[in-house]
Amino acid sequence: MASNGSKSKAPGAPVMLEATSKDLRAATGSQDPDLTLAQLNQVMATLWLPNNASEETKRATARAALAALKGLAPRDELEGMLASQMVATHHAAMECLRRAMIPDQTFQGREQNLKHAAKLLGVYARQVEALDKHRGHGQQKITVEHVNVHAGGQAIVGNVETGAAASLGGTSLPQPQPQPLAIASEPAPLVTGFDMVSAPRKEPKRR
Template identity: 35%
Template sequence: MTTALTRDSTAPVAKHDGSRPSPRIKLARRRILIRHPDAEAGERLLGEALGAVDRDALHGILKQLMKASVILQKPDEANLAFMISMMKSIAPRDSLEAMLTAQMVSVHVATMRSACRLAFTEDLSQQEGIARTLTRLARTFAAQMEALNRHRGNGERPITVQNLSVQDGGSAIVGNVTQQAQLIVAEPGIAAEAGLIPPRDVSERELDRAEATRDTAA
Protein backbone atom coordinates (compact mmCIF):
# COMPACT_ATOMS: atom_id res chain seq x y z
CA MET A 1 0.00 0.00 0.00
CA THR A 2 1.36 3.44 -0.91
CA THR A 3 0.45 7.01 -0.19
CA ALA A 4 -0.07 9.50 -3.02
CA LEU A 5 1.24 13.00 -2.38
CA THR A 6 -1.57 14.90 -4.06
CA ARG A 7 -3.65 17.68 -2.51
CA ASP A 8 -7.20 16.47 -2.08
CA SER A 9 -9.35 16.32 1.04
CA THR A 10 -13.01 15.79 1.91
CA ALA A 11 -14.82 18.70 3.52
CA PRO A 12 -17.66 17.80 5.87
CA VAL A 13 -21.14 18.06 4.39
CA ALA A 14 -22.49 19.79 7.50
CA LYS A 15 -20.63 21.58 10.26
CA HIS A 16 -20.40 19.83 13.60
CA ASP A 17 -18.14 20.22 16.62
CA GLY A 18 -14.76 18.54 16.38
CA SER A 19 -15.01 17.74 12.67
CA ARG A 20 -11.87 18.02 10.56
CA PRO A 21 -11.38 17.35 6.86
CA SER A 22 -9.88 13.91 6.31
CA PRO A 23 -8.04 12.64 3.22
CA ARG A 24 -9.78 10.89 0.37
CA ILE A 25 -8.60 7.57 -1.00
CA LYS A 26 -7.93 6.40 -4.54
CA LEU A 27 -7.56 2.91 -5.95
CA ALA A 28 -4.71 2.26 -8.38
CA ARG A 29 -4.20 -1.33 -9.52
CA ARG A 30 -5.77 -2.71 -6.33
CA ARG A 31 -3.65 -0.41 -4.17
CA ILE A 32 -5.15 2.17 -1.83
CA LEU A 33 -3.66 5.63 -2.15
CA ILE A 34 -4.26 8.19 0.60
CA ARG A 35 -4.47 11.53 -1.15
CA HIS A 36 -2.73 14.12 1.02
CA PRO A 37 0.32 16.38 0.50
CA ASP A 38 1.91 15.02 3.69
CA ALA A 39 2.00 11.22 3.81
CA GLU A 40 2.31 10.95 7.60
CA ALA A 41 -0.32 13.62 8.25
CA GLY A 42 -2.71 11.96 5.81
CA GLU A 43 -2.38 8.59 7.52
CA ARG A 44 -2.79 10.22 10.93
CA LEU A 45 -5.95 12.12 9.94
CA LEU A 46 -7.55 9.09 8.31
CA GLY A 47 -6.53 6.85 11.20
CA GLU A 48 -8.15 9.21 13.70
CA ALA A 49 -11.34 9.31 11.63
CA LEU A 50 -11.54 5.50 11.46
CA GLY A 51 -10.51 4.80 15.05
CA ALA A 52 -7.24 3.09 14.06
CA VAL A 53 -4.63 3.13 16.82
CA ASP A 54 -1.61 2.91 14.50
CA ARG A 55 -0.51 2.59 10.88
CA ASP A 56 -0.90 -1.21 10.80
CA ALA A 57 -4.48 -0.98 12.08
CA LEU A 58 -5.34 1.71 9.52
CA HIS A 59 -3.96 -0.17 6.53
CA GLY A 60 -5.53 -3.41 7.75
CA ILE A 61 -9.00 -1.86 7.99
CA LEU A 62 -8.61 -0.20 4.58
CA LYS A 63 -7.61 -3.50 2.94
CA GLN A 64 -10.58 -5.27 4.50
CA LEU A 65 -12.97 -2.55 3.37
CA MET A 66 -11.48 -2.69 -0.13
CA LYS A 67 -12.22 -6.44 -0.34
CA ALA A 68 -15.76 -5.86 0.90
CA SER A 69 -16.28 -3.14 -1.73
CA VAL A 70 -15.79 -5.56 -4.64
CA ILE A 71 -18.30 -5.32 -7.49
CA LEU A 72 -18.07 -7.84 -10.33
CA GLN A 73 -14.88 -9.29 -8.79
CA LYS A 74 -13.15 -5.90 -8.79
CA PRO A 75 -12.70 -3.40 -5.92
CA ASP A 76 -14.90 -0.38 -6.51
CA GLU A 77 -13.43 3.00 -5.60
CA ALA A 78 -16.77 4.77 -5.18
CA ASN A 79 -18.10 1.94 -3.02
CA LEU A 80 -14.96 2.00 -0.88
CA ALA A 81 -15.17 5.78 -0.49
CA PHE A 82 -18.78 5.41 0.65
CA MET A 83 -17.85 2.77 3.24
CA ILE A 84 -15.02 4.91 4.61
CA SER A 85 -17.34 7.92 4.78
CA MET A 86 -19.92 5.92 6.75
CA MET A 87 -17.24 4.80 9.21
CA LYS A 88 -16.19 8.42 9.66
CA SER A 89 -19.77 9.46 10.40
CA ILE A 90 -20.11 6.77 13.10
CA ALA A 91 -16.78 8.02 14.55
CA PRO A 92 -15.34 4.87 16.20
CA ARG A 93 -13.56 5.75 19.44
CA ASP A 94 -11.42 2.65 19.99
CA SER A 95 -10.23 -0.53 18.28
CA LEU A 96 -13.38 -2.47 19.16
CA GLU A 97 -15.61 0.22 17.66
CA ALA A 98 -13.35 0.43 14.60
CA MET A 99 -13.76 -3.30 13.90
CA LEU A 100 -17.48 -3.23 14.64
CA THR A 101 -18.18 -0.20 12.42
CA ALA A 102 -16.16 -1.80 9.59
CA GLN A 103 -18.39 -4.85 9.89
CA MET A 104 -21.49 -2.67 9.99
CA VAL A 105 -20.71 -0.83 6.76
CA SER A 106 -19.75 -4.12 5.08
CA VAL A 107 -23.02 -5.75 6.16
CA HIS A 108 -24.94 -2.70 4.94
CA VAL A 109 -23.31 -2.94 1.50
CA ALA A 110 -24.12 -6.66 1.34
CA THR A 111 -27.70 -5.92 2.42
CA MET A 112 -28.22 -3.40 -0.36
CA ARG A 113 -26.72 -5.79 -2.90
CA SER A 114 -29.23 -8.42 -1.83
CA ALA A 115 -32.03 -5.87 -2.07
CA CYS A 116 -30.91 -5.03 -5.62
CA ARG A 117 -30.82 -8.72 -6.58
CA LEU A 118 -34.28 -9.22 -5.14
CA ALA A 119 -35.64 -6.29 -7.16
CA PHE A 120 -34.26 -7.71 -10.43
CA THR A 121 -35.22 -11.35 -9.84
CA GLU A 122 -38.46 -12.67 -11.28
CA ASP A 123 -37.99 -16.34 -10.38
CA LEU A 124 -40.06 -17.21 -7.31
CA SER A 125 -37.62 -19.74 -5.86
CA GLN A 126 -34.71 -17.31 -6.23
CA GLN A 127 -36.75 -14.56 -4.62
CA GLU A 128 -37.32 -16.70 -1.53
CA GLY A 129 -33.61 -17.46 -1.14
CA ILE A 130 -32.56 -13.86 -1.63
CA ALA A 131 -35.28 -12.67 0.75
CA ARG A 132 -33.96 -14.99 3.47
CA THR A 133 -30.43 -13.66 2.97
CA LEU A 134 -31.70 -10.09 3.03
CA THR A 135 -33.59 -10.73 6.27
CA ARG A 136 -30.54 -12.26 7.96
CA LEU A 137 -28.31 -9.37 6.91
CA ALA A 138 -30.83 -6.81 8.16
CA ARG A 139 -31.08 -8.60 11.52
CA THR A 140 -27.30 -8.77 11.75
CA PHE A 141 -27.04 -5.02 11.16
CA ALA A 142 -29.63 -4.33 13.86
CA ALA A 143 -27.71 -6.56 16.29
CA GLN A 144 -24.50 -4.71 15.45
CA MET A 145 -26.16 -1.38 16.16
CA GLU A 146 -27.35 -2.66 19.52
CA ALA A 147 -23.87 -3.97 20.33
CA LEU A 148 -22.34 -0.58 19.51
CA ASN A 149 -24.90 1.28 21.62
CA ARG A 150 -24.36 -1.10 24.54
CA HIS A 151 -20.58 -0.73 24.26
CA ARG A 152 -20.84 3.05 24.31
CA GLY A 153 -23.36 2.91 27.16
CA ASN A 154 -21.18 0.63 29.33
CA GLY A 155 -23.61 -2.26 28.92
CA GLU A 156 -26.59 -0.58 30.63
CA ARG A 157 -29.93 -1.48 29.06
CA PRO A 158 -32.77 0.91 29.90
CA ILE A 159 -36.19 -0.46 30.80
CA THR A 160 -39.02 1.26 28.94
CA VAL A 161 -42.56 1.21 30.35
CA GLN A 162 -44.95 1.58 27.43
CA ASN A 163 -48.31 1.36 29.21
CA LEU A 164 -48.99 2.79 32.67
CA SER A 165 -52.35 3.12 34.42
CA VAL A 166 -52.72 5.32 37.51
CA GLN A 167 -55.92 5.52 39.56
CA ASP A 168 -57.38 8.67 41.11
CA GLY A 169 -55.24 9.94 43.95
CA GLY A 170 -52.18 8.03 42.80
CA SER A 171 -48.95 9.33 41.29
CA ALA A 172 -46.44 8.04 38.77
CA ILE A 173 -42.82 8.68 37.87
CA VAL A 174 -42.27 10.32 34.49
CA GLY A 175 -38.85 9.68 32.94
CA ASN A 176 -36.41 6.94 32.04
CA VAL A 177 -36.12 4.01 34.45
CA THR A 178 -32.95 1.88 34.33
CA GLN A 179 -31.99 -1.31 36.07
CA GLN A 180 -30.23 0.69 38.78
CA ALA A 181 -33.29 2.78 39.62
CA GLN A 182 -35.47 2.10 42.65
CA LEU A 183 -39.23 1.69 42.36
CA ILE A 184 -41.29 4.29 44.21
CA VAL A 185 -44.99 3.64 44.87
CA ALA A 186 -47.12 6.50 46.19
CA GLU A 187 -50.26 4.49 47.05
CA PRO A 188 -50.24 0.97 48.52
CA GLY A 189 -53.41 0.12 46.63
CA ILE A 190 -51.74 0.75 43.29
CA ALA A 191 -48.81 -1.48 44.21
CA ALA A 192 -51.16 -4.30 45.23
CA GLU A 193 -53.13 -4.05 42.00
CA ALA A 194 -49.92 -4.07 39.97
CA GLY A 195 -48.80 -7.26 41.68
CA LEU A 196 -45.84 -5.58 43.39
CA ILE A 197 -47.21 -6.38 46.87
CA PRO A 198 -48.57 -9.92 47.44
CA PRO A 199 -52.22 -10.01 48.49
CA ARG A 200 -52.93 -10.71 52.15
CA ASP A 201 -54.18 -14.05 53.28
CA VAL A 202 -57.96 -14.60 53.30
CA SER A 203 -57.96 -15.17 57.06
CA GLU A 204 -56.33 -11.79 57.62
CA ARG A 205 -59.01 -10.04 55.58
CA GLU A 206 -61.78 -11.80 57.53
CA LEU A 207 -60.14 -10.74 60.81
CA ASP A 208 -60.02 -7.11 59.66
CA ARG A 209 -63.70 -7.29 58.63
CA ALA A 210 -64.71 -8.68 62.04
CA GLU A 211 -62.77 -5.96 63.89
CA ALA A 212 -64.42 -3.28 61.76
CA THR A 213 -67.88 -4.75 62.56
CA ARG A 214 -67.16 -4.67 66.30
CA ASP A 215 -65.96 -1.07 66.11
CA THR A 216 -69.17 -0.06 64.32
CA ALA A 217 -71.37 -1.81 66.88
CA ALA A 218 -69.51 -0.15 69.75
Protein backbone atom coordinates in the same frame (compact mmCIF):
# COMPACT_ATOMS: atom_id res chain seq x y z
CA MET B 1 0.17 -16.92 -21.63
CA ALA B 2 1.71 -14.09 -23.57
CA SER B 3 0.89 -10.54 -22.68
CA ASN B 4 -1.09 -8.59 -25.23
CA GLY B 5 0.44 -5.33 -24.11
CA SER B 6 -2.75 -4.09 -22.47
CA LYS B 7 -2.28 -1.89 -19.40
CA SER B 8 -5.61 -2.87 -17.85
CA LYS B 9 -5.38 -4.34 -14.36
CA ALA B 10 -6.20 -7.97 -13.71
CA PRO B 11 -9.36 -8.81 -11.76
CA GLY B 12 -8.74 -8.58 -8.04
CA ALA B 13 -5.95 -6.02 -8.39
CA PRO B 14 -5.77 -3.60 -5.45
CA VAL B 15 -7.52 -0.26 -5.72
CA MET B 16 -5.37 2.77 -4.99
CA LEU B 17 -7.16 4.97 -2.46
CA GLU B 18 -5.60 8.15 -1.19
CA ALA B 19 -6.17 8.54 2.56
CA THR B 20 -4.21 10.40 5.19
CA SER B 21 -3.23 8.93 8.55
CA LYS B 22 -5.84 11.22 10.09
CA ASP B 23 -8.52 9.69 7.85
CA LEU B 24 -7.47 6.18 8.86
CA ARG B 25 -7.56 7.03 12.58
CA ALA B 26 -11.00 8.63 12.20
CA ALA B 27 -12.28 5.54 10.34
CA THR B 28 -10.91 2.89 12.71
CA GLY B 29 -10.51 4.55 16.12
CA SER B 30 -6.94 3.31 16.36
CA GLN B 31 -3.59 5.04 16.43
CA ASP B 32 -1.71 1.98 15.19
CA PRO B 33 -0.87 2.38 11.46
CA ASP B 34 -0.71 -1.37 10.77
CA LEU B 35 -4.09 -2.01 12.39
CA THR B 36 -5.79 0.89 10.60
CA LEU B 37 -4.51 -0.21 7.20
CA ALA B 38 -5.37 -3.88 7.77
CA GLN B 39 -8.86 -3.04 9.01
CA LEU B 40 -9.59 -0.77 6.07
CA ASN B 41 -8.40 -3.46 3.63
CA GLN B 42 -10.69 -5.98 5.35
CA VAL B 43 -13.66 -3.69 4.77
CA MET B 44 -12.73 -3.09 1.13
CA ALA B 45 -12.48 -6.84 0.54
CA THR B 46 -16.14 -7.28 1.55
CA LEU B 47 -17.45 -4.80 -1.04
CA TRP B 48 -18.84 -6.59 -4.08
CA LEU B 49 -17.94 -5.10 -7.45
CA PRO B 50 -18.49 -6.54 -10.95
CA ASN B 51 -15.39 -7.69 -12.80
CA ASN B 52 -15.91 -5.05 -15.48
CA ALA B 53 -16.16 -2.16 -12.99
CA SER B 54 -13.97 0.77 -13.93
CA GLU B 55 -11.12 1.95 -11.73
CA GLU B 56 -13.05 5.13 -10.95
CA THR B 57 -16.09 3.10 -9.85
CA LYS B 58 -13.88 1.02 -7.56
CA ARG B 59 -12.25 4.10 -6.08
CA ALA B 60 -15.65 5.75 -5.57
CA THR B 61 -16.92 2.66 -3.75
CA ALA B 62 -13.82 2.62 -1.55
CA ARG B 63 -14.20 6.32 -0.75
CA ALA B 64 -17.86 5.76 0.17
CA ALA B 65 -16.90 2.95 2.56
CA LEU B 66 -14.23 5.14 4.14
CA ALA B 67 -16.78 7.94 4.56
CA ALA B 68 -19.23 5.52 6.19
CA LEU B 69 -16.58 4.41 8.70
CA LYS B 70 -15.70 8.00 9.51
CA GLY B 71 -19.39 8.83 9.89
CA LEU B 72 -19.74 6.16 12.59
CA ALA B 73 -16.88 7.95 14.39
CA PRO B 74 -15.33 5.00 16.27
CA ARG B 75 -13.60 6.16 19.47
CA ASP B 76 -11.41 3.11 20.05
CA GLU B 77 -10.36 -0.18 18.46
CA LEU B 78 -13.46 -2.02 19.67
CA GLU B 79 -15.80 0.52 18.10
CA GLY B 80 -13.63 0.52 14.98
CA MET B 81 -14.03 -3.24 14.55
CA LEU B 82 -17.76 -3.00 15.13
CA ALA B 83 -18.02 -0.12 12.63
CA SER B 84 -16.17 -2.23 10.04
CA GLN B 85 -18.62 -5.09 10.56
CA MET B 86 -21.57 -2.69 10.25
CA VAL B 87 -20.34 -1.31 6.93
CA ALA B 88 -19.70 -4.83 5.60
CA THR B 89 -23.12 -6.05 6.78
CA HIS B 90 -24.87 -3.07 5.22
CA HIS B 91 -23.24 -3.66 1.84
CA ALA B 92 -24.03 -7.39 1.95
CA ALA B 93 -27.69 -6.71 2.75
CA MET B 94 -28.01 -4.14 -0.03
CA GLU B 95 -26.39 -6.53 -2.49
CA CYS B 96 -28.92 -9.24 -1.58
CA LEU B 97 -31.76 -6.75 -2.08
CA ARG B 98 -30.29 -5.71 -5.45
CA ARG B 99 -30.08 -9.31 -6.60
CA ALA B 100 -33.66 -9.93 -5.49
CA MET B 101 -34.77 -7.23 -7.94
CA ILE B 102 -33.04 -8.77 -10.98
CA PRO B 103 -35.77 -9.41 -13.56
CA ASP B 104 -36.60 -12.80 -15.09
CA GLN B 105 -35.22 -14.84 -12.19
CA THR B 106 -36.91 -17.77 -10.50
CA PHE B 107 -39.22 -17.28 -7.55
CA GLN B 108 -36.88 -19.40 -5.39
CA GLY B 109 -33.89 -17.24 -6.32
CA ARG B 110 -35.68 -14.02 -5.43
CA GLU B 111 -37.02 -15.50 -2.18
CA GLN B 112 -33.55 -16.69 -1.09
CA ASN B 113 -32.05 -13.26 -1.68
CA LEU B 114 -34.83 -11.58 0.31
CA LYS B 115 -34.38 -14.05 3.18
CA HIS B 116 -30.64 -13.42 3.29
CA ALA B 117 -31.26 -9.67 3.21
CA ALA B 118 -33.71 -9.91 6.11
CA LYS B 119 -31.19 -11.86 8.20
CA LEU B 120 -28.43 -9.37 7.45
CA LEU B 121 -30.67 -6.42 8.33
CA GLY B 122 -31.44 -8.10 11.65
CA VAL B 123 -27.70 -8.49 12.29
CA TYR B 124 -27.21 -4.83 11.41
CA ALA B 125 -29.88 -3.76 13.89
CA ARG B 126 -28.17 -5.76 16.65
CA GLN B 127 -24.84 -4.19 15.72
CA VAL B 128 -26.34 -0.72 16.09
CA GLU B 129 -27.78 -1.75 19.45
CA ALA B 130 -24.39 -3.06 20.58
CA LEU B 131 -22.70 0.19 19.57
CA ASP B 132 -25.32 2.21 21.43
CA LYS B 133 -24.86 0.07 24.54
CA HIS B 134 -21.09 0.44 24.39
CA ARG B 135 -21.51 4.21 24.19
CA GLY B 136 -23.98 4.24 27.09
CA HIS B 137 -27.02 5.04 24.96
CA GLY B 138 -28.72 1.67 25.19
CA GLN B 139 -31.07 2.39 28.11
CA GLN B 140 -34.76 2.28 27.35
CA LYS B 141 -37.51 4.10 29.15
CA ILE B 142 -41.29 3.98 29.44
CA THR B 143 -43.69 6.73 30.36
CA VAL B 144 -46.46 6.00 32.87
CA GLU B 145 -49.55 7.96 31.87
CA HIS B 146 -52.22 6.47 34.12
CA VAL B 147 -51.73 5.26 37.70
CA ASN B 148 -54.53 4.34 40.10
CA VAL B 149 -53.73 5.51 43.62
CA HIS B 150 -55.61 4.32 46.68
CA ALA B 151 -56.50 6.71 49.46
CA GLY B 152 -53.46 7.53 51.55
CA GLY B 153 -51.06 6.18 48.93
CA GLN B 154 -48.40 7.86 46.84
CA ALA B 155 -47.57 7.85 43.16
CA ILE B 156 -44.49 8.49 41.08
CA VAL B 157 -44.79 11.32 38.56
CA GLY B 158 -42.08 11.22 35.91
CA ASN B 159 -40.27 8.86 33.59
CA VAL B 160 -39.59 5.33 34.79
CA GLU B 161 -36.63 3.33 33.50
CA THR B 162 -37.17 -0.11 32.05
CA GLY B 163 -36.70 -2.86 34.61
CA ALA B 164 -37.21 -0.64 37.67
CA ALA B 165 -39.43 -2.35 40.23
CA ALA B 166 -41.85 -0.03 41.96
CA SER B 167 -44.65 -0.76 44.35
CA LEU B 168 -45.93 2.16 46.36
CA GLY B 169 -49.09 2.26 48.46
CA GLY B 170 -50.20 -1.16 47.24
CA THR B 171 -50.03 -0.07 43.57
CA SER B 172 -47.55 -1.90 41.34
CA LEU B 173 -46.36 -0.38 38.09
CA PRO B 174 -46.63 -2.77 35.10
CA GLN B 175 -43.38 -4.06 33.65
CA PRO B 176 -42.75 -3.00 30.01
CA GLN B 177 -43.13 -5.56 27.25
CA PRO B 178 -40.00 -6.42 25.19
CA GLN B 179 -39.65 -4.04 22.27
CA PRO B 180 -38.75 -5.27 18.76
CA LEU B 181 -35.27 -4.50 17.46
CA ALA B 182 -35.15 -1.26 15.53
CA ILE B 183 -32.44 1.02 14.24
CA ALA B 184 -32.53 3.95 16.59
CA SER B 185 -32.27 7.39 15.03
CA GLU B 186 -31.01 8.98 18.21
CA PRO B 187 -30.29 7.82 21.77
CA ALA B 188 -33.10 7.91 24.27
CA PRO B 189 -32.79 10.69 26.87
CA LEU B 190 -31.63 9.56 30.27
CA VAL B 191 -33.91 9.85 33.28
CA THR B 192 -32.39 12.19 35.86
CA GLY B 193 -34.79 11.70 38.75
CA PHE B 194 -38.33 11.46 40.00
CA ASP B 195 -40.73 13.96 41.49
CA MET B 196 -42.64 12.62 44.48
CA VAL B 197 -46.12 13.95 45.15
CA SER B 198 -48.66 12.95 47.75
CA ALA B 199 -52.13 11.85 46.77
CA PRO B 200 -54.94 14.06 48.13
CA ARG B 201 -56.31 12.88 51.46
CA LYS B 202 -60.00 12.91 52.32
CA GLU B 203 -60.93 15.32 55.11
CA PRO B 204 -62.94 13.64 57.95
CA LYS B 205 -66.55 14.72 58.13
CA ARG B 206 -67.32 17.06 60.99
CA ARG B 207 -70.26 16.22 63.23
